[in-house]
Amino acid sequence: MNIKILDSWLREYLTTDAKPKEIAKNLSLTSISIERTEKWQSDLLYDIEVTTNRPDLMSVVGLAREAAAVLPQFHTKAIFHAPKLTTPVKQEKGDIKFRIKNDPKLVDRICAVVMEVNVKTSPKLIKDRLESTEIRSLNNLIDITNYVMRTIGHPTHVFDFDRLETESLTIRESKKDEVIETLDGKEYVLQGGDIVAEDQNGRIVDLLGIMGLKNSVVTEQTKRILFFIDNMNPKKIRKSSMSLGIRSEAAQLNEKGVDPELAYDALLFGIQLYKELAEGKIVSEIIDIYPNKPKERTITVTDEKIQTVIGVTIPLTKAEDILRSLGFSVQATKTSVSAKVPSWRASEMEIGEDLIEEIARVYGYHNLPSLLPPLVSDEPLQISRDPFFWETRVKHMLKYWGFTEIYTYSMVAEELLEGPLNEAVILRNPLDEDHVYMRKTLVPSMLQVLSENKAYKNVRLFEIANVYEKNGKNLPIERRKLAGIIKHSHASFYDVKGIVEQLGADLGIRFSFKAAKELVGADVYLEKENIGTIEELDDEIINFELNFETIIAHATLRKKFTPLSKYPAIIEDLALTVDAETPTGEIIDEIKKQSPLIRDVSLLDKYKNKRTFHIVYQSDTKNLSNEEVAEIREKILATLQKSQ
Amino acid sequence: MEHELMNIKNNAVSLILETKSREEVEETRVQFLGRNGTLTQAMKEIATLPKEERPEVGKLANEIKEIIEQMLTDRASSLASEKTSSKASTLDVTEPGVKPPLGHLHLITQAIEEITGIFSHLGFTKVRYPEIEWDYYGFTALNFPDDHPARDDWETFFIRQEPDIKKGGVILTPHTSSGQVREMERHVAMNPKDINIKMLNIAKCYRRQSDVSHTQMFHQFEGLVVGEGISITHLKGTLDYFVKSYFGPNRVSRIRPYHFQFTEPSFEVDVSCGVCNGKGCRLCKEGWLEMGGSGMVHPNVLKYGGIDPKKYTGFAFGWGVERVLMMKEGIEIDDLRLLYSNNLEFLEQF
Numbered sequence: 001m002n003i004k005i006l007d008s009w010l011r012e013y014l015t016t017d018a019k020p021k022e023i024a025k026n027l028s029l030t031s032i033s034i035e036r037t038e039k040w041q042s043d044l045l046y047d048i049e050v051t052t053n054r055p056d057l058m059s060v061v062g063l064a065r066e067a068a069a070v071l072p073q074f075h076t077k078a079i080f081h082a083p084k085l086t087t088p089v090k091q092e093k094g095d096i097k098f099r100i101k102n103d104p105k106l107v108d109r110i111c112a113v114v115m116e117v118n119v120k121t122s123p124k125l126i127k128d129r130l131e132s133t134e135i136r137s138l139n140n141l142i143d144i145t146n147y148v149m150r151t152i153g154h155p156t157h158v159f160d161f162d163r164l165e166t167e168s169l170t171i172r173e174s175k176k177d178e179v180i181e182t183l184d185g186k187e188y189v190l191q192g193g194d195i196v197a198e199d200q201n202g203r204i205v206d207l208l209g210i211m212g213l214k215n216s217v218v219t220e221q222t223k224r225i226l227f228f229i230d231n232m233n234p235k236k237i238r239k240s241s242m243s244l245g246i247r248s249e250a251a252q253l254n255e256k257g258v259d260p261e262l263a264y265d266a267l268l269f270g271i272q273l274y275k276e277l278a279e280g281k282i283v284s285e286i287i288d289i290y291p292n293k294p295k296e297r298t299i300t301v302t303d304e305k306i307q308t309v310i311g312v313t314i315p316l317t318k319a320e321d322i323l324r325s326l327g328f329s330v331q332a333t334k335t336s337v338s339a340k341v342p343s344w345r346a347s348e349m350e351i352g353e354d355l356i357e358e359i360a361r362v363y364g365y366h367n368l369p370s371l372l373p374p375l376v377s378d379e380p381l382q383i384s385r386d387p388f389f390w391e392t393r394v395k396h397m398l399k400y401w402g403f404t405e406i407y408t409y410s411m412v413a414e415e416l417l418e419g420p421l422n423e424a425v426i427l428r429n430p431l432d433e434d435h436v437y438m439r440k441t442l443v444p445s446m447l448q449v450l451s452e453n454k455a456y457k458n459v460r461l462f463e464i465a466n467v468y469e470k471n472g473k474n475l476p477i478e479r480r481k482l483a484g485i486i487k488h489s490h491a492s493f494y495d496v497k498g499i500v501e502q503l504g505a506d507l508g509i510r511f512s513f514k515a516a517k518e519l520v521g522a523d524v525y526l527e528k529e530n531i532g533t534i535e536e537l538d539d540e541i542i543n544f545e546l547n548f549e550t551i552i553a554h555a556t557l558r559k560k561f562t563p564l565s566k567y568p569a570i571i572e573d574l575a576l577t578v579d580a581e582t583p584t585g586e587i588i589d590e591i592k593k594q595s596p597l598i599r600d601v602s603l604l605d606k607y608k609n610k611r612t613f614h615i616v617y618q619s620d621t622k623n624l625s626n627e628e629v630a631e632i633r634e635k636i637l638a639t640l641q642k643s644q
Numbered sequence: 645m646e647h648e649l650m651n652i653k654n655n656a657v658s659l660i661l662e663t664k665s666r667e668e669v670e671e672t673r674v675q676f677l678g679r680n681g682t683l684t685q686a687m688k689e690i691a692t693l694p695k696e697e698r699p700e701v702g703k704l705a706n707e708i709k710e711i712i713e714q715m716l717t718d719r720a721s722s723l724a725s726e727k728t729s730s731k732a733s734t735l736d737v738t739e740p741g742v743k744p745p746l747g748h749l750h751l752i753t754q755a756i757e758e759i760t761g762i763f764s765h766l767g768f769t770k771v772r773y774p775e776i777e778w779d780y781y782g783f784t785a786l787n788f789p790d791d792h793p794a795r796d797d798w799e800t801f802f803i804r805q806e807p808d809i810k811k812g813g814v815i816l817t818p819h820t821s822s823g824q825v826r827e828m829e830r831h832v833a834m835n836p837k838d839i840n841i842k843m844l845n846i847a848k849c850y851r852r853q854s855d856v857s858h859t860q861m862f863h864q865f866e867g868l869v870v871g872e873g874i875s876i877t878h879l880k881g882t883l884d885y886f887v888k889s890y891f892g893p894n895r896v897s898r899i900r901p902y903h904f905q906f907t908e909p910s911f912e913v914d915v916s917c918g919v920c921n922g923k924g925c926r927l928c929k930e931g932w933l934e935m936g937g938s939g940m941v942h943p944n945v946l947k948y949g950g951i952d953p954k955k956y957t958g959f960a961f962g963w964g965v966e967r968v969l970m971m972k973e974g975i976e977i978d979d980l981r982l983l984y985s986n987n988l989e990f991l992e993q994f
Contacts, residue, residue, distance in 0.1 A: 024930065029900050033912065035929040051903035052793075235791045242798055255793075308957055309909075309940055311875025348903075353943060357909030360876060361901040365911065370880040373869050375767045376840045388770050392757060395749055402745025406986045407752055409861050410775070410816075410848065425776065427816070428802040431852045431860055438776070438803075449986040456988050460747060466775060466848075473806065475814065476776045 001252055002035070003058055005150075006132045007044040013064035016078035018071050020044045030070040030361050032057055040132050055256040056344035059153025069325040070362050083151070085268040094283030098226070099168040104291035106195045107171050107208065109231040109260040111267040114161050114284035115274050117141060119222050122277060135249070141218045141225060144273045146249075153344075154229060154258050154266040155250035157206065159216045161224040166199035171208065180204050182246065183217040194240040195232055209237045209254040210246050224283065227270050231260040261343040264288060294346045300338040301352035309353065310360045312368055322362040323355065383557065387480075390507070390552040391464060394482065397506060401499060403460040403484060408445035410466065411435035416444040425468045425476045438468035438476065442483035443535075443543050450487055450541070459487040464548060481532075483545040493521060496534050496542045500524060507555035513585075526550055569618035570629050573604055577642050580609040587611065590640060595632045597624065609642070645686075645693060645701050652682050653708045660715045669720045676712055683709060751983065751994050752863055755969045756846050759865050762889040766882065768844040768867065771830075773823035775848050776803060779812030785825040785948035786906040794818065794905075801850050801860075816850035820866035820962050821906060823847070824941070827868055828949025839956050841870040846965065856979045863965035870941060870951060870958030876909070879938060879959040887915050887935075890968060896922070899938065907939020907960060918973045933971050936963035 007020050018026070024034035024046060032054060036047040048063070056062045061083055068080035096114050119139050121127075126147055127137040135146045145156045176192035190196075197206040205216040208230050218225060234257040241251035267286070274280030303316050319337055320330045327342035341349040348354070360368075383389050395405060417424055417437040425438035439445065442463055449461060462484040469477040486496060497513065504511045513522040513534075521535040524546060532546035578587060588601045597617050605612040615636075617629050656676045663669045676683045687705045690698055749757075760770060773781075783795055794800060803814040823845040831841050845866040854860050869878065880899060887897040895916050902912035913935045917928035924931045938961030943953035966980055977983070982990055 028930075029898070031901060033900065033902075033929075037930070051901075053903040238791070238793060238796075242796060308873060309875055311877030351908070351943065353908035353940070357901070360909055365876065365880070365899045365901075368880060369877050370884045371877045372766065372881040372885060373842070373874060373878040374871070376871065377767050377769060377842060378835070378838075378840065379769055386770075387772070388760070395753060399747040399749050400745065401747065403747040404988065404991050405748065405750040405753055406991065407750050407984055408986060409984065410850075411860070426804045428804045429797045429852065430801070431854060435860055452986065453988045459988070460745075462747075468776060473808065475774055475778065476803070476805075478775060 001050050001052070001058070001256075003048050003050055003150075004133050005046050005048060005060055005063060006040060006129060007046065009060050009129055009132075010046070010064055010067070013061055013081050013083065014067050014078060015081065016067070016071055016076060018067075018074075018076040018078065020046070022074070022076065023067060023071070026071060026074045026076075027067060029366055030073065030364060031066050041128070043132070045132055052256050053348040055253060055258055055347075056153060058253055058256075059149075060151050062153050062344065065327070069322075069327075072325070073322075073362055073364060083265070083269060085265055085272065087268060088271060088282055088286065092282045093285055094281075096284040097167060098284050098287065100287055100289060101168060101170040102289050102291065103171050103173075105233075106173065106236065107230055107232040108290070108292035109229075109263045110171075110287065110289045111229040111263045112287040113227050113267065113271060113282055114224060115227060115271070115278075116224050116281045116283050117222065117274055117278040119218065119220055119278070126277070139218070139220070140277045141222060141274075144270055144277065145227075147273065148266050148270045149249070149253070152262055152266045152269055153253075154231070154262040155209065155253050156266050156270055157212050157228045157230070157250075158218055159205065159212070159226040159228060160218045160222045161226045162222070163216050163219075164199055164205060164226065166201065166205075168200050169197045169205070170200075171195065171197055174204070178204060180207060181214040182207065183212045183214050185214060188244050188246075191240075191243055193236070194244075195236055207240070207246075208232060210241050210244070210251040211248050225274070227267065227274065229263045229266050229270075231258055231263045257347040259344040259346065260290070260292070260294065294343065296340060297346060297349065298338055298340045299349060299352060299355050300336055301355045302336045304335070305352055306337075306356055306359060309356050310363075310368065311371070314359060314363055318363070319359045322359050326358055326362070328358075384555070387549075387552050390555050391548075393506075394503065394548075395462075395464065397503060398462045398484065398499075401460070401502075403462045406446065406449055406461050406463050408442070408449065408463060408465070409435055410438060410468070412437055412439045412445060416448065418444060423470055425470055440467050440469065441545060442467065442481050443485065443545050446483060446485045446543065447537075447541075450485065457488065459485070461485050480548040481545055482548040482551070483543065485541065485543040487541045489540060491536075491540050491542050493534065493536050493542060496544050497522065500534060500544055500546070504551075507551065508558065509551065509554045509556070526554055563620075565618055565620055567619055567621070567623050569599065569616050570624050570626075571614070571616050572629070572633070573612055573614055574633065574636065575610060575612045576637070576640050577609055578611060578640060579642060584611065587640060588613070591615065591636055594635045594639060597628070597632060645689070645697070646704060649683075649686060649701070649705055649708055652676065652686055653711065656683070656712045657715065660712070660719050663719055663723070666720050666723055669716055669723065673716050677709065677716075683712065748991055748994055750991065751969060751975070752965055754994065755965050756863070756865070758890060759846065759886075759965070759968070760844065762886055763844045763865075763867065765889075766842070766885065768842045770844045770846070771823060771827060772847065773826045773845060775817055775850075777815055777817045777822045778808065779815055780808075780810070781825055782815050782817055782819075782822040784812060785945065786821055787942045787944040787948075788905045792905065797852075799852055801852060817847070818851050819849055820845045820847050820864040821960065823866060824868050824906070824945060824960060825949045828870065828946070828951055831870075832950040836950070839870055839872075839951055841868055841958065843868040854981070856981070859966075859981055859984055861984065862980075864962050865965055866960065866962040868941070868958065868960045870946070870956055872956055874957045874959060876940060876959070879911070879940070879961070882959075883913055883938070883961070891915060891918065891972065894921070897935075898932070902937060902939075904937050904939055906942050906945050907937075908942045910937065910939035912936075913938050913961065913963070915971060918971070927976075935971065936961065936967060938962070 024037050028034050033049040034046050035049055038045050050057045065080045068078040071078035119141050122140045122143040126143055130137050133150055137143050141158055145158050149155045174190040174194040174196045178190045181187050195208040196204045198204050209232050234255045238255035320332050323330045323339045328339035331338045413434045418441045430436040464482050466478040467481050471477045512525045516523045519535050523530050524532045531550045534544045536542045584603050591601045592598050599618045600616040602614045604614045659672050690701050800818045801816040805814045807813040827843045849864050850861050883897050887895055898914050899911035902910045904910040914932035915935050916922040917931050917933050919925055919927050922931035941958040941960050946953040
């Protein structure tokens with residue numbers, strides 16, 4: 001969450017020699033990130049990113065206090081001036097009786113007061129400061145609530161007391177379907193469980209911690225106000241704010257947990273401002289209901305642990321100084337330091353490591369050396385069993401065969417999901433309807449990519465990614481798949497089959513292919529396992545999808561040496577007349593069976609029922625004579641040649 | 645006899661110079677030096693000369709033979725080079741070559757390979773863990789409280805499935821950190837007495853956001869180092885090594901305080917801007933670009949992994965692959981969603 005603060009505003013609570021650029025740089029290094037400094041009129045504006053664990057820095061006072069703690073580490077003087085707040089004396093208080101019935105389960109602290117005021121525009125300083133911090137100036141009554149929030153760090157609210165028409169407010173949880181209209185005129189139907197205040201007539205008058213309501217907001221006619229500061233359960237605020245979609249500044253602060261100790265400061269500061277800027281006069285008792293005071297916490301950490309985590313020796317006295325500067329009360333022994341956490345850090349400081357973080361960051365991460373961790377691994381590297389090795393190899397192989405790699409989403413729309421819906425892994429809270437189902441196959445996504453790139457006539461694509469399968473009560477099964485697609489005119493099944501075969505050849509495995517039953521193409525087998533398919537979609541598009549895990553489980557780097565043959569091969573092309581339907585693979589197998597001297601058989605040509613094979617004969621032990629080859633040839637012809 | 649030999653020589657020289665091809669050169673060689681060649685025949689006749697003349701004439705004949713052989717060789721090679729130069733005049737080297745196929749690896753793959761190479765060099769072991777994961781590994785074991793905003797339906801994708809009593813609901817991993825406790829468990833199972841983890845986990849992650857700088861699916865790379873005496877200084881060293889290796893020796897890095905549930909202390913990591921060299925420009929924040937989060941592993945996370953936080957410490961980081969890719973010079977892609985658009989005009993650029 002970002003906050004913008006003027007340099008002059010910060011310096012109202014901070015005296016330092018540090019120039020704005022130094023403040024920005026040094027706070028970024030040791031505290032919170034000041035992402036930019038920009039000119040604002042004659043002033044300078046800090047744009048600050050406050051992390052969710054530091055709501056105490058969402059205010060000018062908080063930032064000044066932090067700056068005063070860390071700047072001296074850079075040898076610049078810095079002193080924090082806490083705001084001067086005075087408690088109203090007794091005779092100031094009026095006789096209006098006003099009661100708040102709190103539910104301690106919902107709200108930790110409420111501070112409130114009724115005041116008579118004059119509504120008008122705010123002075124230029126207030127308007128400018130609010131505008132610079134990106135809050136719209138409306139009138140003095142509302143501006144003061146925002147000004148207090150930005151200065152002290154606690155959200156505040158102001159009601160038109162006369163529009164409340166009540167002498168009491170009751171804090172309760174909303175019921176489902178109650179309707180409210182927020183001060184910006186928007187209507188919301190509540191889900192139930194939101195923290196609301198109702199008046200004695202049962203009318204909801206505030207959505208606590210998030211936004212005021214139209215029915216009780218101050219107007220140009222307001223004469224009396226109820227200035228109201230509520231500190232409550234951050235979780236409930238987050239839930240209401242997110243589900244209603246009201247992301248007000250107050251909500252974003254409250255959901256991070258604001259220090260309840262600040263509530264009273266905010267009240268006093270507000271009263272002071274109403275007096276100064278709205279001729280304010282207190283007309284009621286000051287209400288301070290504080291059922292849930294946070295417990296004080298003391299954390300102890302040993303010297304040894306500090307050195308281990310940070311990696312260098314930081315003297316314990318130095319650690320003490322740092323913690324003290326940040327508002328901790330510190331006690332130290334020779335070997336450890338105990339620190340009592342200040343109220344504004346109570347929500348996030350729990351363990352020794354939290355203290356170490358404070359010590360290390362203020363000491364300065366930039367002051368620590370950079371060392372490489374020791375090189376220790378007792379896990380042997382077995383490259384041939386490393387899936388990443390094979391994945392890289394296959395990707396490069398495909399790249400050099402002209403394939404372009406794509407990354408498509410794991411979640412797909414219903415029309416891209418193959419198989420029945422009830423077997424799919426489904427997102428409960430998809431962001432849009434195109435990304436709802438965890439895909440079971442990769443090819444549909446590839447076809448979509450093809451259709452989105454229609455202008456390309458010659459395309460080769462591939463992807464390696466997981467597909468997902470429901471697995472009862474267990475985690476869904478993730479299977480890694482390799483899919484590819486080729487598109488060009490007169491594409492052939494054999495183009496893709498060749499790719500799959502060569503891929504196998506490089507990985508040291510041999511696939512077999514059987515005609516697929518439900519599509520035009522082949523089922524691909526590795527040993528007895530069906531590991532995927534090659535599918536001919538039409539004359540142009542042919543795809544394949546293979547189970548990549550099985551493939552790499554069989555992939556091997558093992559090489560076998562066969563002694564080089566001392567005797568030349570005899571090569572001949574042999575034409576056979578066969579049944580046109582007989583698969584070539586079967587004929588080749590049959591030819592090979594005829595003699596161990598047949599080294600290799602490949603199909604050279606095919607026309608109707610004629611097939612020409614390229615046959616290599618070779619012996620390891622002698623020169624083959626023409627007679628020996630003729631004998632084998634006769635055997636082949638006798639077995640395979642179909643008499644015409 | 646000498647006269648006859650000189651005639652043969654002159655005759656041969658003029659014929660050799662007239663040859664137009666290697667075939668003609670070969671014919672000439674046969675004509676003079678072949679079994680029945682003129683010179684061969686003449687040399688046979690030397691035996692019929694008076695004994696005292698033979699040495700002198702023999703010597704001359706051998707000289708002539710050498711000269712002819714030399715000239716034949718020279719002529720053959722000069723004819724060959726004439727042929728080459730005539731071919732050179734018809735070869736147009738500006739015509740396009742016949743190219744072998746060359747496809748393209750996705751930018752993400754290229755980045756992952758580079759990142760993997762750098763960390764392998766430092767002895768990190770690459771692992772892979774589920775993308776669809778128990779809430780336990782994604783959040784609980786990473787020290788996220790039950791009501792942490794990241795566990796909201798607004799930020800993390802949930803799978804429609806009955807939650808497990810122990811491990812909670814099923815999520816799409818919003819970060820690679822979900823591999824941390826799984827990796828710790830793997831090491832504890834292997835060797836509980838001596839924990840030495842150096843993990844690199846690069847994986848798809850998913851979050852419920854989509855705009856110019858976010859895609860619902862993205863990639864992170866996670867480093868986890870756990871051992872005795874691992875400190876912030878080691879994190880800084882690893883980070884510096886990565887930044888100089890990946891972005892170049894002129895880029896520098898820094899860590900500054902931040903907040904994450906699963907690390908304590910936590911850091912945001914910045915890299916000096918490659919465009920302005922750290923001076924500050926439109927693209928960066930006061931000279932720095934945010935790379936991602938890191939920190940010392942929270943003792944609760946070590947405990948969830950079965951590792952004693954009194955004995956061991958560790959650091960972890962998880963950075964976006966897309967993010968570091970965009971931070972590289974030359975790849976200033978203005979809309980991250982382009983990476984997953986699978987527009988071929990885009991993909992074929994890399």
